[in-house]
Amino acid sequence: MPSVHFDHVSKRFGATTVVEDFNLEVADGELLVLVGGSGSGKTTILRMLAGLEEVTEGMIRIDQRDVTALPPRERDVAMVFQDYGLYPHMTVRENLSLGLRLRKVARKEIDRRVAWAGDMLRLEPLLDRKPKQLSGGQQQRVAMGRAMVREPLVFLFDEPLSNLDAGLRAQMRIEIGGLQRRLKTTTVYVTHDQVEAMTLGDRIVVLADGRIQQVGKPIELYRAPVNRFVAGFIGTPPMNFVDGQLLREDGSTVFAAEGVRVQLPHEIADGTGSSEVVTLGIRPEDLTVDSGDSTDAPADSIPGRVVLVERLGGTSHVHFDAGPHRLLASVSNDRLPEVGDSITVRVRAERVHLFGGDGRKT
Amino acid sequence: MRAEQRSGSLMAAPYAAFLLVFAAYPIAFALVLVFLQWDLVTTPSFAGLDNVRLLANDGRFWRAVANTFVFLSIHLPLQIATALVLALALNRPLVLRSFWRASFFLPVVISGAVVAILWSNLYATDVGLINRLLVRIGLTPVPWLTDPSTAMPAIAAMVTWKNVGFYVIIYLAGLQYIPRSCQEAIEMEGATAWQRFRHLTLPMLLPQTILVVTLSTINGFQLFIEPYVMTGGGPLRRTYSIVLYLYTNAFSYQKMGYAATIGVALALIIGAVVFIQRRVIGKEETL
Ligand SMILES: Nc1ncnc2c1ncn2[C@@H]1O[C@H](COP(=O)(O)OP(=O)(O)O)[C@@H](O)[C@H]1O
Numbered sequence: 001m002p003s004v005h006f007d008h009v010s011k012r013f014g015a016t017t018v019v020e021d022f023n024l025e026v027a028d029g030e031l032l033v034l035v036g037g038s039g040s041g042k043t044t045i046l047r048m049l050a051g052l053e054e055v056t057e058g059m060i061r062i063d064q065r066d067v068t069a070l071p072p073r074e075r076d077v078a079m080v081f082q083d084y085g086l087y088p089h090m091t092v093r094e095n096l097s098l099g100l101r102l103r104k105v106a107r108k109e110i111d112r113r114v115a116w117a118g119d120m121l122r123l124e125p126l127l128d129r130k131p132k133q134l135s136g137g138q139q140q141r142v143a144m145g146r147a148m149v150r151e152p153l154v155f156l157f158d159e160p161l162s163n164l165d166a167g168l169r170a171q172m173r174i175e176i177g178g179l180q181r182r183l184k185t186t187t188v189y190v191t192h193d194q195v196e197a198m199t200l201g202d203r204i205v206v207l208a209d210g211r212i213q214q215v216g217k218p219i220e221l222y223r224a225p226v227n228r229f230v231a232g233f234i235g236t237p238p239m240n241f242v243d244g245q246l247l248r249e250d251g252s253t254v255f256a257a258e259g260v261r262v263q264l265p266h267e268i269a270d271g272t273g274s275s276e277v278v279t280l281g282i283r284p285e286d287l288t289v290d291s292g293d294s295t296d297a298p299a300d301s302i303p304g305r306v307v308l309v310e311r312l313g314g315t316s317h318v319h320f321d322a323g324p325h326r327l328l329a330s331v332s333n334d335r336l337p338e339v340g341d342s343i344t345v346r347v348r349a350e351r352v353h354l355f356g357g358d359g360r361k362t
Numbered sequence: 363m364r365a366e367q368r369s370g371s372l373m374a375a376p377y378a379a380f381l382l383v384f385a386a387y388p389i390a391f392a393l394v395l396v397f398l399q400w401d402l403v404t405t406p407s408f409a410g411l412d413n414v415r416l417l418a419n420d421g422r423f424w425r426a427v428a429n430t431f432v433f434l435s436i437h438l439p440l441q442i443a444t445a446l447v448l449a450l451a452l453n454r455p456l457v458l459r460s461f462w463r464a465s466f467f468l469p470v471v472i473s474g475a476v477v478a479i480l481w482s483n484l485y486a487t488d489v490g491l492i493n494r495l496l497v498r499i500g501l502t503p504v505p506w507l508t509d510p511s512t513a514m515p516a517i518a519a520m521v522t523w524k525n526v527g528f529y530v531i532i533y534l535a536g537l538q539y540i541p542r543s544c545q546e547a548i549e550m551e552g553a554t555a556w557q558r559f560r561h562l563t564l565p566m567l568l569p570q571t572i573l574v575v576t577l578s579t580i581n582g583f584q585l586f587i588e589p590y591v592m593t594g595g596g597p598l599r600r601t602y603s604i605v606l607y608l609y610t611n612a613f614s615y616q617k618m619g620y621a622a623t624i625g626v627a628l629a630l631i632i633g634a635v636v637f638i639q640r641r642v643i644g645k646e647e648t649l
């Protein structure tokens with residue numbers, strides 16, 4: 001079973017620690033996405049798994065075999081690079097077959113596998129072209145084909161779509177996902193794009209500053225982020241955050257900040273202390289906009305003034321000020337307010353998130 | 363003429379003048395000389411195609427052509443190989459890398475005559491450093507420059523040494539253009555160091571190799587100062603190069619017309635050889 005294990009892996013460049021105590025198991029056949037901002041250590045982790053970067057501390061196992069000290073060619077992993085790394089002087093066919101030729105695979109078998117990859121990735125008409133004569137999307141498919149024909153234990157992708165334009169990126173994302181599900185090859189996929197992570201990953205690892213923030217299925221990260229970083233990173237448009245305090249009033253708990261008061265349900269308020277300083281997180285789709293300022297508004301509503309409306313067709317983004325806080329609501333297009341309107345915004349209190357002073361979920 | 367064009371022409375003028383005086387005029391003059399007999403002193407006289415006819419039947423000239431080809435057949439492969447190996451070595455992380463690069467480049471800028479004198483000493487049969495080292499390790503000394511079979515190879519080795527720094531720089535520049543992801547991709551595909559060189563580095567350096575072949579061919583055909591200083595064209599005329607023969611005709615025999623004819627023939631030979639080389643190795647260059 002080709003699974004991948006990282007055991008207490010750290011990476012230092014000189015005195016700077018880039019990856020710290022990284023522990024992870026990638027299951028056989030799983031597509032695991034490493035997501036995080038630029039400089040969070042994603043590429044470094046992938047390159048350590050590939051053998052292109054030395055591990056400072058800890059152990060990496062592929063298929064239960066300790067590969068920590070093995071050179072890349074003895075690891076049986078294939079990588080799709082951000083700039084594809086196709087051999088410019090070779091045709092597509094030669095690019096696809098080189099790895100097999102180097103390993104002295106029989107001619108017939110090489111032809112079979114090249115034909116198989118060519119068929120799967122629709123590369124047949126391109127087999128005799130050089131990389132320079134291909135579009136970005138075609139080069140991307142050749143790079144995937146080159147990884148496929150070797151039938152490696154593990155696929156690695158490092159931001160493979162970042163050089164493509166938006167439309168092609170969405171299309172290739174679907175292709176990569178489909179291909180991986182058919183091949184069932186264990187895959188580690190690195191991206192900074194959380195949409196890519198959410199749509200592709202069986203599981204997602206959110207990284208910040210070389211440390212794992214949270215590991216889980218996409219929907220788990222979305223519904224139950226463990227800290228403020230993950231909450232803000234996963235989801236578009238991003239979650240609203242308001243810093244404030246918890247107050248006990250008549251046996252119930254209220255989140256209070258200037259201009260924002262939300263009565264919290266017991267499940268969320270349980271286990272919190274009174275007067276605790278917290279951050280309230282509300283997803284834009286958990287806000288409902290009612291027009292007009294209602295003086296006798298219910299306890300879970302916020303008065304606001306619209307500062308910007310982004311019309312997106314299906315749903316639109318309403319930016320409004322509630323006291324000193326700039327918030328964003330995702331609303332359907334039927335009753336959009338105008339800029340300058342006073343509005344009443346209702347909060348789905350059962351969906352809010354509370355984060356303590358340390359950023360962790362309370 | 364617009365001001366911009368005027369200033370453009372003005373700035374190009376010095377170069378144009380230089381070209382006119384030092385390239386166009388000598389070429390035209392040489393072409394005229396082919397049809398003249400002139401000893402530098404008396405008035406030149408018209409000689410028709412005498413010089414050309416003489417050249418076609420001049421055994422010494424063809425001997426010099428053959429010698430130059432022998433020189434090139436040793437020098438070219440040696441030059442490419444040494445430049446490549448050194449460039450690959452200097453492309454790695456290395457202590458004192460700048461120092462090594464500078465050391466290999468130094469002979470390029472030293473005068474050819476000085477290098478020739480230095481190497482005459484190194485090659486000297488009895489007291490030369492090379493032979494003393496050979497003796498030290500138990501071998502017999504080789505009469506490098508006085509044995510007809512070793513003189514030209516010895517000169518070829520020396521010219522290679524002198525120029526290698528220049529070609530190393532060309533290859534080092536080429537190595538910068540091999541994408542890192544390609545190198546890592548081929549490494550992950552299981553290539554050994556030799557396979558990486560054979561399937562990626564060498565083909566990716568083809569444009570540089572073409573340049574090195576062309577430049578060292580042109581340079582090699584002009585072989586002169588080394589045999590002139592070290593062997594005088596001997597032993598048994600084995601190191602007599604085309605340019606040395608040209609020089610001898612011009613300044614020892616005062617046959618300016620004939621010397622110019624040799625010069626024009628040399629230019630034609632260089633053009634033909636470079637053209638053929640490009641046809642052979644350049645056709646793969648479709649990067
Ligand atoms: N070879 C290196 N030497 C020194 N620092 C490096 C090196 N490679 C990466 N880093 C540093 O490690 C951190 C993580 O880099 P990287 O793994 O490329 O991040 P990501 O892929 O998430 O953008 C960055 O701060 C980067 O500057």
Ligand SMILES: [Mg+2]
Nearest residue numbers: 042043044159
């Ligand atoms: Mg990266």
